[in-house]
Amino acid sequence: MNTELKAGALVAFGGYAQAIVYGMLAFAPLGQAGLAYGIYAGLASALIGGVLGALLGKAPVQFGGPRSSTALIIAGSLLGFLQITTNHFELMLLLALEIALAGLLIALAQQQGVGKLMQFLPAPVLIGMNTTLGLFSAYKLLPAMMGFAVYTTAVQAAATPALFSPMALGVSAITVGVLLYFRAIRPNPLGLVYGLACGFTLNAMLLWTWPGALPVQTVAAMPSHPLLQTLQTPGFADSIQAIVALLLSTPGLLLQVLVGAAVLALLVVLESMQSLLQVDQTLGTRHNTRQELNTLAISNVLCGLALALPSSNYFSRSNAGLGMGARSRQSEAWYVGVLTLLLIFTWPILAQLPLHILATAVAVSSLFLIQGSTLRLIQRFALPSTRKQMAPTERFTVWVVLCMVFVTGISNLLIGTLVGVLFVAAYFLQQQSGSGLRNIEFKPAARSRSMRPRAHRQHLDTAFEHLAWVLFEGNLFFGNAPAIAIRLHDELVPAQSVVLDFTHLRYIDDTACDCLERLLKQGLQHVRTVAVLPTHEQAMGGESLLRSCLGRLGIATQGHIDDAFWHIENQLLAPLALEQASCSAEDALKNSHLCDHMNPDQIAGFSAHWNTTVLPAGQTLFSEGTEPCGLYVLLEGQLSAWHHTGHSNERLMRFCPGSMVGEMALIDRKPRSATVRADSHCTLLFLPTAQFEQLLARAPDLGHTLQNNLSRELALRIRLANQSLALVQ
Numbered sequence: 094m095n096t097e098l099k100a101g102a103l104v105a106f107g108g109y110a111q112a113i114v115y116g117m118l119a120f121a122p123l124g125q126a127g128l129a130y131g132i133y134a135g136l137a138s139a140l141i142g143g144v145l146g147a148l149l150g151k152a153p154v155q156f157g158g159p160r161s162s163t164a165l166i167i168a169g170s171l172l173g174f175l176q177i178t179t180n181h182f183e184l185m186l187l188l189a190l191e192i193a194l195a196g197l198l199i200a201l202a203q204q205q206g207v208g209k210l211m212q213f214l215p216a217p218v219l220i221g222m223n224t225t226l227g228l229f230s231a232y233k234l235l236p237a238m239m240g241f242a243v244y245t246t247a248v249q250a251a252a253t254p255a256l257f258s259p260m261a262l263g264v265s266a267i268t269v270g271v272l273l274y275f276r277a278i279r280p281n282p283l284g285l286v287y288g289l290a291c292g293f294t295l296n297a298m299l300l301w302t303w304p305g306a307l308p309v310q311t312v313a314a315m316p317s318h319p320l321l322q323t324l325q326t327p328g329f330a331d332s333i334q335a336i337v338a339l340l341l342s343t344p345g346l347l348l349q350v351l352v353g354a355a356v357l358a359l360l361v362v363l364e365s366m367q368s369l370l371q372v373d374q375t376l377g378t379r380h381n382t383r384q385e386l387n388t389l390a391i392s393n394v395l396c397g398l399a400l401a402l403p404s405s406n407y408f409s410r411s412n413a414g415l416g417m418g419a420r421s422r423q424s425e426a427w428y429v430g431v432l433t434l435l436l437i438f439t440w441p442i443l444a445q446l447p448l449h450i451l452a453t454a455v456a457v458s459s460l461f462l463i464q465g466s467t468l469r470l471i472q473r474f475a476l477p478s479t480r481k482q483m484a485p486t487e488r489f490t491v492w493v494v495l496c497m498v499f500v501t502g503i504s505n506l507l508i509g510t511l512v513g514v515l516f517v518a519a520y521f522l523q524q525q526s527g528s529g530l531r532n533i534e535f536k537p538a539a540r541s542r543s544m545r546p547r548a549h550r551q552h553l554d555t556a557f558e559h560l561a562w563v564l565f566e567g568n569l570f571f572g573n574a575p576a577i578a579i580r581l582h583d584e585l586v587p588a589q590s591v592v593l594d595f596t597h598l599r600y601i602d603d604t605a606c607d608c609l610e611r612l613l614k615q616g617l618q619h620v621r622t623v624a625v626l627p628t629h630e631q632a633m634g635g636e637s638l639l640r641s642c643l644g645r646l647g648i649a650t651q652g653h654i655d656d657a658f659w660h661i662e663n664q665l666l667a668p669l670a671l672e673q674a675s676c677s678a679e680d681a682l683k684n685s686h687l688c689d690h691m692n693p694d695q696i697a698g699f700s701a702h703w704n705t706t707v708l709p710a711g712q713t714l715f716s717e718g719t720e721p722c723g724l725y726v727l728l729e730g731q732l733s734a735w736h737h738t739g740h741s742n743e744r745l746m747r748f749c750p751g752s753m754v755g756e757m758a759l760i761d762r763k764p765r766s767a768t769v770r771a772d773s774h775c776t777l778l779f780l781p782t783a784q785f786e787q788l789l790a791r792a793p794d795l796g797h798t799l800q801n802n803l804s805r806e807l808a809l810r811i812r813l814a815n816q817s818l819a820l821v822q
Contacts (some may be wrong), residue, residue: 118165123181131330194397196395196397472568543746591623594657
C-alpha cells in the first residue's frame with residue numbers, strides 16, 4: 094500500500110474519533126442537545142482544515158482538524174455566553190463571530206512575523222502546555238471512561254451514581270487495555286485504530302446479543318448545522334440585528350468575544366508551529382511559515398462561517414504520519430478522502446454511535462501527550478536528594494508544569510497558559526545578564542597567525558568577502574535565544590563561511606541549543622561552519638549540551654579562535670593547497686618575497702647560495718634565546734613558532750611552504766625571539782649568516798634589493814600581527 098495513503102488513513106481514523114469527541118466537549122455546556130451540534134462542528138473542522146491544507150499548504154505531513162485545547166476554549170466561551178443569553182441561535186452566532194475573528198487574528202499575526210517567533214517557543218511552556226492539555230482532557234473525559242455520559246462532569250458523576258453503566262465501563266476498560274498495549278508495551282502507529290476497532294466490535298456484539306436497547310450513551314440525534322433551520326425562517330435578519338444590539342448593549346460581551354478569539358488564535362498558532370517544527374526536524378526540511386499561517390487563517394475564517402470548531406495542525410497527528418513514513422502533502426489528501434469515506438459509511442449510525450468508546454480512545458491518547466522525560470523530571474524534583482542534582486532549567490521546567498496544571502485546575506486553560514508565559518517572562522528578566530550576542534562581523538580583517546604564499550593570501554582576501562564572524566557573550570538561553578536565532582537566520586543569508594565564537598559565553602541552555610540546531614540545519618546547512626568553544630580554564634555552563642549539539646551536526650570545534658580561523662582558511666584554500674603543498678627551491682624563494690625586483694640572472698645566482706636541509710616532525714629548528722645562524726625558507730611541511738609565557742607555551746605563528754623563517758635575528762643579530770618546531774616533516778632551504786654577509790659585500794645591488802625585500806617582509810609581518818590582534822581582543 095502507498096506510504097502516504099497508509100499515513101493518511103491512520104491519521105483519519107484517529108482524527109475521526111478526535112473530531113467527534115472534541116466537538117462534544119466544546120458543546121457539552123448545552124447538555125444532550127449539544128452532542129449533535131458538537132459532532133457536526135468537529136467533523137466539519139477536520140474536513141475544512143484538511144481540504145484547505147491539502148490545496149494551499151506547503152509544509153509536508155500536516156493534518157488539519159480540531160484540538161482539545163480549542164474545544165475547551167469554545168466550551169468556556171459557551172459558558173460565558175450562557176450567562177447572557179440562552180437562545181441557541183444567538184449563542185451560535187456569537188461563537189461563529191469569535192472563531193472567524195480568530196482566523197483574522199492569525200492572518201494579522203502572520204503579517205507581524207509572530208509565526209517566525211513561535212518557531213522558537215521556550216521548552217518549559219511547550220512541556221507545560223502538553224502536560225496540562227493531557228491531564229485536563231483526560232480529567233474531562235474520565236467520567237466517560239468510567240461508564241458515565243460523555244458530557245457528565247466528575248462532580249456530577251459522583252453525585253448521581255444512577256448515570257453509571259457497568260456495560261460502558263467494561264467496554265471502555267477493554268478498549269483502554271488494547272490502547273495501552275499498543276502504545277506502551279508494543280508501540281504501534283496503528284494502536285489507536287486497533288483500540289477503536291476492538292471497542293466498536295465489542296459494542297456491535299453486545300448490540301446483537303443484548304435484549305432491548307444498550308445502556309450506553311449515544312447522540313440520539315442526527316448531526317446538523319445548528320443554524321440551518323433558523324436560516325430558513327423569516328426572522329433571520331431580525332436575529333442578526335438582535336445580536337448586534339446585544340453586543341453593543343451588554344457590558345463586556347464584545348470584549349469577551351475578542352479575548353476568546355485572541356486565545357483561539359494564539360493556541361492555533363502555537364500548536365501549528367510546534368507541529369511544523371517537529372516535521373522539519375524529522376525530515377530536515379524548511380517550511381514556509383507565511384504560507385502555513387495564511388492557510389490556517391483562511392481555514393478558521395471558513396470554520397467560523399460554517400460554525401465548525403477552529404482547525405489547527407497538531408504534532409501528534411504529524412508524528413503519526415511521520416511514523417508511517419509520510420513525506421509529503423499527499424498524505425493529507427488521503428486523510429481527507431478516508432475521513433470522508435468514514436463519514437459516509439458511519440452517517441446512518443451516527444445517532445447511535447457509542448460515545449464512551451470514542452471518549453476513551455481520545456482520553457488515553459491525550460495522556461500520552463505527557464512525555465516520559467517530563468514525568469522523570471517531576472519524580473526527581475519530588476525527592477530532595479535528586480532535586481539538588483537537577484540543572485536550573487530542569488527545576489524551572491517542573492515549576493512551570495506544576496503551576497500551569499494547578500492554575501488550570503482551579504480556573505481554566507487560558508489562565509493556566511498565561512501563568513506559564515508569565516513564569517518564563519519572569520525567568521527571562523531574572524537571568525538576562527547579557528545579550529547573548531555581541532556582534533556579527535562580516536568580511537573581518539582578522540586572519541589566523543600564519544605565513545602563507547602570496548596566491549593563498551589573495552585567495553583568502555576574496556573568500557573573506559563572504560565570511561561572517563559571530564561573537565556570542567553572556568547568557569544564551571530560552572529568554573533571548575529565539576530572537577538571536579531569528580536575527581542570525583536573517584543576517585547570515587549572504588555568508589558562505591561562518592565562525593561561531595562561543596569563547597565569551599557564560600551559559601547556554603537546552604532551548605538555546607535547539608534554536609542553534611534548527612538554525613544550522615535549516616538556515617546554514619550549506620555554509621562552511623566552525624565553532625570555537627571555551628577552554629577548561631573558561632568554564633561555561635551547559636557546555637556539554639552545546640558540544641553534543643555541534644557533534645550531531647558534524648561541525649568542527651576548536652579551542653582557540655586562531656585555530657578556528659586556521660581551520661576555515663584551510664577549507665577555503667583546499668582547491669589551492671594540493672597545488673602548493675610543496676614547491677621548488679626557486680619557487681619557494683619567489684613566494685617568500687626575497688626575490689622581488691630581481692632579474693633572472695640575480696635570482697639564479699642568489700638561489701645557488703642556499704642549502705637544503707630536512708627536519709623531522711616534532712624536531713626543533715632553533716630555540717628561543719639561541720644565537721642566530723642564518724635564514725630559512727620552508728619548501729615542504731609546516732612549522733610553528735612558540736613563545737614561552739609563564740607556565741605555558743603560546744603559538745605565535747604558523748609557517749606554510751614559501752615562508753621565510755628567522756629573518757629578524759639575521760637583521761638585528763640578536764638571539765632568537767621564539768622557538769620554531771616542525772608540525773610535520775619539513776624540507777627547508779638554509780642560507781648561513783656568513784653567506785648572507787658575503788652577498789651583501791660582493792653584490793651591493795643585490796644586497797640592497799635583498800634588504801628592501803626583507804624590510805617589506807617585516808612590514809607584512811607587522812600587518813599580519815595587527816590583524817591577528819582582533820582574534821584576542
